[in-house]
Amino acid sequence: MSEVMSPVEAGQTYLELHHQLHRIVDQAMSSAGLSLARAKVLMRLDAHGPMNQATLAGLLGFAPRSVTETIDGLERDELVTRTEDPHDRRSRIIALTASGRDALQVAMTARSKTMDEIFGVLDPTERAQLVALLKTIRENLAQGDTGCGN
C-alpha cells in the first residue's frame, strides 16, 4: 500500500475497473431503454441543440462513421430526426424529437441512480480527489491526441 506506485500498476487497476464499470452503467441504462452510447449522443443534442454529424463526432470524440451508425439507430427509433442543411447540401442536421427528449430523461434518471451506487461509496472529498486526478490525466492527454476531449 505504501509501496511505490508505478504508472503500470495504476494503469492495471484502472483497466480492470474499466470494463466492469462500463458494463454496469450500460446495462442499467439499457434496462431503462437507452444504451450508454445512445444517451451520450442525445445528451449532446440536448445540451447544444441541433447540429450536423461532423460536429457531433467532434464533441463525442467518435469517428464520423460511428456517428452515422448510431444516428441510424436513433432515427429508426424516432428519437432524432435527420434533415437537410439548406446551407450545405453535404450535411444533415440532427435534432432531438419529443420522444428522444423523453427517453433521455428516463435514461438520465437511471444513470444518476447507477452513478450514486458506484461513486456514492466515496465521500465528497474523495470524489473531488478522484475527479481532480482524472482531470489532470485528461489535460495531459489532450496534447498528443485528436483533441476532442470534452
Next chain:
Amino acid sequence: MSEVMSPVEAGQTYLELHHQLHRIVDQAMSSAGLSLARAKVLMRLDAHGPMNQATLAGLLGFAPRSVTETIDGLERDELVTRTEDPHDRRSRIIALTASGRDALQVAMTARSKTMDEIFGVLDPTERAQLVALLKTIRENLAQGDTGCGN
C-alpha cells in the same frame, strides 16, 4: 473546485476519460501487434498457465461466448492452442504458444510505455491515491455483480 462533488459529476468525468483512455492504450498496443483484448487473454494465460475457456471467462470478467471468439482469433494467429481436456470432453484447454509468449512480451513493453505516458503525469503519491480510490469502488462493486472482479 471546492464545490460539493456529486457522484454524478464524478461519473461524468470518469466516463469522459473512459473512451479516450481505452482507445489510446488499445491503439498503442495494436501498433505493437496485439490488441488490448488479446493481450488481456494472453496475460492471464501467462500468469495462471493453461486453462479452459470458462475459467478464462471468469478471470477476465467476460461472457464465455466472448472468450470463444477471442480465442478463435488467437488460435488462427497461432498465439494459443486449443486442446482436448482428457478429464472432461466438453472442455478445451487453452495454452500459450511460444509465439504467443513473444507477442505478449512485445505488447507489454508497448503497454508499459503508454501507461507511463498516461499515468506518469501523476506523482507516486497521486497514483497511490488514485489506485486506492479505484479499489474502494471496485470492492463495493463486487457485491451486486458477477463477482469476477480480478
Next chain:
DNA sequence: ACCTAATGATGAGGAACCTCACAATGAGGA
C-alpha cells in the same frame, strides 16, 4: 441404471466502436 440439472463451448444475431476508400459538395486561389 435413469432422469434431471448444471456446465462447457458454440451458432446466431446484434451493438458499438474502428479504419480506409469514395462520391458529392463546398471554398479558395490562379
Next chain:
DNA sequence: TCCTCATTGTGAGGTTCCTCATCATTAGGT
C-alpha cells in the same frame, strides 16, 4: 472560370463485446 483541396457523410469490412438458444457432456439424486 477552373483546378485543387478540404470536408460531409456513407459503403465495406473488421474487432470486441453482449444475450439467448442449443448441443454435448458431466454430475447428482433416487
